[in-house]
Amino acid sequence: MASRPGLRSIAAASTSASRTFAPRFVPPTSRSFASTHPASRPTTTTNDTSDRPTSFGFETVTESEKRERVAGVFSSVADSYDRMNDMMSLGVHRLWKDHYVSSLNPGYTPPGQAARPQHILDIAGGTGDIAFRHLHTAHVLNRNPDVRVTISDINPDMLEVGKKRSSILPASQQAALSFLQANAEDLTGKVADNSMDLYTVAFGIRNFSNMPAALQEAHRVLKPGGVFACLEFSKVGNALLDSVYKRWSFGAIPMIGHLVAGDRDSYQYLVESIENFPSQEDFRQLILDAGFGVAGQGYEDLTGGIAAIHRGIKPLA
Amino acid sequence: MTSLFPRGAIRPSSIASTPRQLAIIATHTQPTHRGTAVATPVDDNIQTSRRFSVLNRPPPLYPGHIPLTRLERVSLALGSGILSLRNPYRADLIAACGEALSVPYFIYRLRDAMLSHPVGRRILRDRPKITSTSLSLPHLRSLPPNSLGRTYVNWLDREHVSPDTRLPVRFIDDEECAYVMQRYRESHDFYHSLTGLPTVREGEVALKAFEFANTLLPMTGFACLSVFTMKKQERKRFWEIYGPWAVRNGVNAEEVINVYWEEEMATNVDVLRKRLGIETPPDMRDIRKRERDQRRKEKGEREKMGMGV
Numbered sequence: 258m259a260s261r262p263g264l265r266s267i268a269a270a271s272t273s274a275s276r277t278f279a280p281r282f283v284p285p286t287s288r289s290f291a292s293t294h295p296a297s298r299p300t301t302t303t304n305d306t307s308d309r310p311t312s313f314g315f316e317t318v319t320e321s322e323k324r325e326r327v328a329g330v331f332s333s334v335a336d337s338y339d340r341m342n343d344m345m346s347l348g349v350h351r352l353w354k355d356h357y358v359s360s361l362n363p364g365y366t367p368p369g370q371a372a373r374p375q376h377i378l379d380i381a382g383g384t385g386d387i388a389f390r391h392l393h394t395a396h397v398l399n400r401n402p403d404v405r406v407t408i409s410d411i412n413p414d415m416l417e418v419g420k421k422r423s424s425i426l427p428a429s430q431q432a433a434l435s436f437l438q439a440n441a442e443d444l445t446g447k448v449a450d451n452s453m454d455l456y457t458v459a460f461g462i463r464n465f466s467n468m469p470a471a472l473q474e475a476h477r478v479l480k481p482g483g484v485f486a487c488l489e490f491s492k493v494g495n496a497l498l499d500s501v502y503k504r505w506s507f508g509a510i511p512m513i514g515h516l517v518a519g520d521r522d523s524y525q526y527l528v529e530s531i532e533n534f535p536s537q538e539d540f541r542q543l544i545l546d547a548g549f550g551v552a553g554q555g556y557e558d559l560t561g562g563i564a565a566i567h568r569g570i571k572p573l574a
Numbered sequence: 575m576t577s578l579f580p581r582g583a584i585r586p587s588s589i590a591s592t593p594r595q596l597a598i599i600a601t602h603t604q605p606t607h608r609g610t611a612v613a614t615p616v617d618d619n620i621q622t623s624r625r626f627s628v629l630n631r632p633p634p635l636y637p638g639h640i641p642l643t644r645l646e647r648v649s650l651a652l653g654s655g656i657l658s659l660r661n662p663y664r665a666d667l668i669a670a671c672g673e674a675l676s677v678p679y680f681i682y683r684l685r686d687a688m689l690s691h692p693v694g695r696r697i698l699r700d701r702p703k704i705t706s707t708s709l710s711l712p713h714l715r716s717l718p719p720n721s722l723g724r725t726y727v728n729w730l731d732r733e734h735v736s737p738d739t740r741l742p743v744r745f746i747d748d749e750e751c752a753y754v755m756q757r758y759r760e761s762h763d764f765y766h767s768l769t770g771l772p773t774v775r776e777g778e779v780a781l782k783a784f785e786f787a788n789t790l791l792p793m794t795g796f797a798c799l800s801v802f803t804m805k806k807q808e809r810k811r812f813w814e815i816y817g818p819w820a821v822r823n824g825v826n827a828e829e830v831i832n833v834y835w836e837e838e839m840a841t842n843v844d845v846l847r848k849r850l851g852i853e854t855p856p857d858m859r860d861i862r863k864r865e866r867d868q869r870r871k872e873k874g875e876r877e878k879m880g881m882g883v
Contacts, residue, residue, distance in 0.1 A: 512646060
């Protein structure tokens with residue numbers, strides 16, 4: 258008797274919580290490799306770009322629909338996010354994130370100088386992975402207590418997970434941490450111009466509906482001389498590694514998502530969005546277009562190109 | 575596939591008379607060299623006989639369909655089977671395991687069982703779905719007490735469940751068989767009303783045994799393995815009473831997948847049982863209640879004696 262209502266409630270929850278289920282029923286070709294026909298709504302004359310077509314995995318949807326569906330995906334995966342990352346990347350994501358933060362070295366002061374205050378904005382950082390590393394590196398390793406970190410995420414469920422996890426940090430680090438729910442494509446009113454020393458976004462930017470807008474906002478909020486750093490999945494150079502990686506992505510990851518998290522569709526979206534993300538060179542060009550200066554190659558491949566760190570600097574003048 | 579000695583050769587005229595029925599028989603049977611038709615469960619899924627990889631899946635055959643490669647199907651069957659044993663509340667894994675295990679043979683056999691029966695064929699043509707919108711629950715509440723509809727809605731109200739909580743089929747590569755599986759899932763609650771078994775674990779296991787004997791879906795058979803997780807007294811009852819009842823009735827009764835539930839709402843449950851050839855099992859609720867009362871009485875007596883000393 259006890260198992261029945263439990264089964265029913267789980268079944269009800271899984272059909273209602275994985276919101277990507279219902280919308281996927283409408284287009285019959287949504288599961289195929291190719292995109293569906295583009296949405297035929299005309300763009301408006303105002304600044305509002307929410308009707309512009311963009312990609313949601315391999316589907317073509319409007320920007321506002323993408324925002325909604327990404328919200329659904331991340332609300333659905335929020336609780337099991339860390340476990341899923343571990344399973345999808347076999348734990349390597351931790352190494353990537355460690356290298357990402359240590360190469361940025363927040364809070365570093367050259368020997369002989371006084372510790373300078375820094376304000377770091379971590380975008381799409383809901384669960385706090387990167388922000389906690391920033392705080393540890395700045396406060397503990399670089400012994401600079403004047404570094405503040407603001408975690409920003411559009412999804413309140415991911416922010417909740419971050420808040421919960423931050424409660425085990427030392428009090429001084431918790432005091433330096435703040436949370437902001439905002440859309441990275443439009444931070445007006447929430448983050449002032451020329452106010453940030455470092456803008457980081459790890460594994461978030463591929464989910465944005467409008468990437469150029471987010472890059473422009475990054476340019477606006479950074480101080481002159483401020484650094485933009487993006488850690489994201491990218492294109493693998495080696496053909497053999499690429500074929501193995503693709504088969505793992507499209508075969509194993511949705512299956513693991515289904516078995517472990519009970520949500521195949523969200524993980525199918527995640528691997529499709531990885532596939533759709535621009536290559537290293539194309540994203541470097543987008544960063545240049547937003548007004549950043551890029552030193553040399555501008556990106557660093559990790560694990561053969563499975564992930565890449567892109568860096569840009571806001572020019573001083 | 576021709577055969578010199580076709581087993582169970584059926585002459586179409588003996589079971590079909592209308593052109594539509596003949597057409598259905600023709601598409602699902604294969605002519606032998608003698609010209610008579612042999613009905614065998616065929617894998618008429620032409621699409622996935624072409625091998626594909628995860629990078630170029632064929633387009634879906636129905637909304638929500640995900641064609642799986644062989645390796646994926648095996649992983650799904652194993653993974654969902656093991657994980658659902660560890661956490662039986664994961665209804666989605668149980669459903670996926672059922673779908674993964676129903677191919678190659680079993681779901682096709684069930685679909686062919688529907689095609690071999692006039693009401694089954696009508697169900698396959700009409701494709702009714704059992705949801706709270708398709709069944710008018712207030713109307714069911716107004717039906718006479720021992721009717722199928724009334725017992726069903728009483729049961730829904732008592733258990734606080736709704737007919738909408740069945741997950742859609744996703745991993746069966748034939749559109750018609752996917753509907754058959756969906757129909758089986760949605761009919762499960764009616765099997766409870768039909769057999770009178772309660773939704774406690776003991777009743778569910780007995781019902782699964784009945785379903786296995788009747789529909790031959792492998793997942794129902796595996797679900798019976800949870801007989802080993804039941805209490806000693808319940809297990810004893812299963813081996814002595816409900817197990818034999820389930821096998822006997824499942825095998826001898828008509829295929830319960832062929833019942834058009836939407837049309838049988840006003841039918842008296844006993845009449846329906848007689849028509850299908852299902853005998854009512856001993857009232858499980860009654861036996862359990864008596865056993866509970868007995869245990870309570872003994873406990874009370876033991877306490878009284880303990881206090882007296």
